[in-house]
Amino acid sequence: AQKITQTQPGMFVQEKEAVTLDCTYDTSDPSYGLFWYKQPSSGEMIFLIYQGSYDQQNATEGRYSLNFQKARKSANLVISASQLGDSAMYFCAMRANYGGSQGNLIFGKGTKLSVKP
Amino acid sequence: DAGVIQSPRHEVTEMGQEVTLRCKPISGHNSLFWYRQTMMRGLELLIYFNNNVPIDDSGMPEDRFSAKMPNASFSTLKIQPSEPRDSAVYFCASSPNWALYGYTFGSGTRLTVV
Numbered sequence: 001a002q003k004i005t006q007t008q009p010g011m012f013v014q015e016k017e018a019v020t021l022d023c024t025y026d027t028s029d030p031s032y033g034l035f036w037y038k039q040p041s042s043g044e045m046i047f048l049i050y051q052g053s054y055d056q057q058n059a060t061e062g063r064y065s066l067n068f069q070k071a072r073k074s075a076n077l078v079i080s081a082s083q084l085g086d087s088a089m090y091f092c093a094m095r096a097n098y099g100g101s102q103g104n105l106i107f108g109k110g111t112k113l114s115v116k117p
Numbered sequence: 118d119a120g121v122i123q124s125p126r127h128e129v130t131e132m133g134q135e136v137t138l139r140c141k142p143i144s145g146h147n148s149l150f151w152y153r154q155t156m157m158r159g160l161e162l163l164i165y166f167n168n169n170v171p172i173d174d175s176g177m178p179e180d181r182f183s184a185k186m187p188n189a190s191f192s193t194l195k196i197q198p199s200e201p202r203d204s205a206v207y208f209c210a211s212s213p214n215w216a217l218y219g220y221t222f223g224s225g226t227r228l229t230v231v
Contacts, residue, residue, distance in 0.1 A: 035219055045208060045222035091160065103148065103172060105210075105220055107160040 002027045004092050004108035011113050013082045020067070021077040021111045023092030031097040034075040035105065036066065040088040048090075051075060079113075087115045119143075121223035123209050129229045135197040138226045140209030141190055150220060151184055151194050152208040160208075166192065199230045 003026040013019035025034065036048040051059045051066045059066045067076040075094075079086055092108045122141040130136050142149050150165040164174040166186045174184070181200070186192040196203055206227050210220040 037222075043206065043227075044224050045210075047219045047221065050219050103150075103165050103167070104162045104176075105150070106162075109159050 002029070002094060002096060002106050004094050004106055006092055006108035006111050008111045009109075011111055013079075013086075013113065013115055015084060015115055015117050016081055018078060018080045019082055019113065021079070021090050021092075021113065023075045023077065023108060025073050025075060025092075025094050027073075027094065027096060029096040033095045033097065034066070034068070035093040035095070036064070036075075036077045037091045037093060037107075038086075038088045039091065039110070045091075049077070082115045084115050084117060087113060089113075121209055121211050121221055123207075123223035123226050125226060126224065127227045127229075129231065130199055132200055132230055133198045134230075135195065136199045136203075136228060136230075138194040138207050138209075138228070140192045140194070140223060142192070142209070142211030143221060144190065146211035146213050146221075147189070148212040148214065148220075149186060149192050150210040150212075151192070152210065152222075154206045154208060154225070155204075163194070163207075196228075199228075201230045204229050 005024045032053045034051045038046045049059050049061045049064045049066050051068045058068050063080045065078045089110045089112050091110045093105045095105045124139045147168050151163040154160045163176045164184045169186045184194045206225045208222050208225045210222045212218050212220045
């Protein structure tokens with residue numbers, strides 16, 4: 001069975017500082033993808049960043065980077081230079097590329113990030 | 118590109134009534150997903166389609182729920198009869214190829230069953 005764990009229900013960060021949101025996953029599939037989504041208070045789900053299980057380098061997208069540690073099964077999101085607009089819920093998700101659950105993007109419970117001015 | 122379009126944005130209905138949620142995926146995307154979000158259970162996959170064919174509907178709660186995708190540009194999720202425990206935000210998402218790309222979500226439909 002696949003599982004995503006986000007252990008931080010809430011996080012605070014000072015504006016302009018960096019913050020790391022934790023995510024660990026569990027899967028027996030050899031090929032999988034890891035995703036982070038942002039959900040602001042308005043409710044939409046915004047795709048941030050993707051990491052493939054065979055990617056050699058950590059993914060980066062602007063101020064977002066994914067710290068992928070395959071042996072530890074962790075895929076932490078790092079947001080650099082936090083902005084007030086980064087305040088939102090952040091979801092880590094995983095998708096197996098094979099097996100019966102292929103296609104199913106499984107989400108963690110989320111971390112609520114609050115950026116302080 | 119207009120993104121994934123869901124309607125209605127909000128729906129309030131009485132218990133026992135039929136509810137139909139609608140989704141228009143991004144043109145050219147051949148995979149479509151219906152998710153439900155609640156405080157208790159988080160985001161759960163209900164069903165997904167590939168090339169208009171249902172691939173996995175194991176997340177559909179019970180026979181009261183049904184989903185169709187009659188063509189590549191339209192899908193519906195129907196609840197009949199609706200119950201208060203169906204109250205949630207229902208998201209539709211699409212992808213050009215679920216194995217290679219991420220999923221683009223619609224704005225969601227907030228359903229309240231009273």
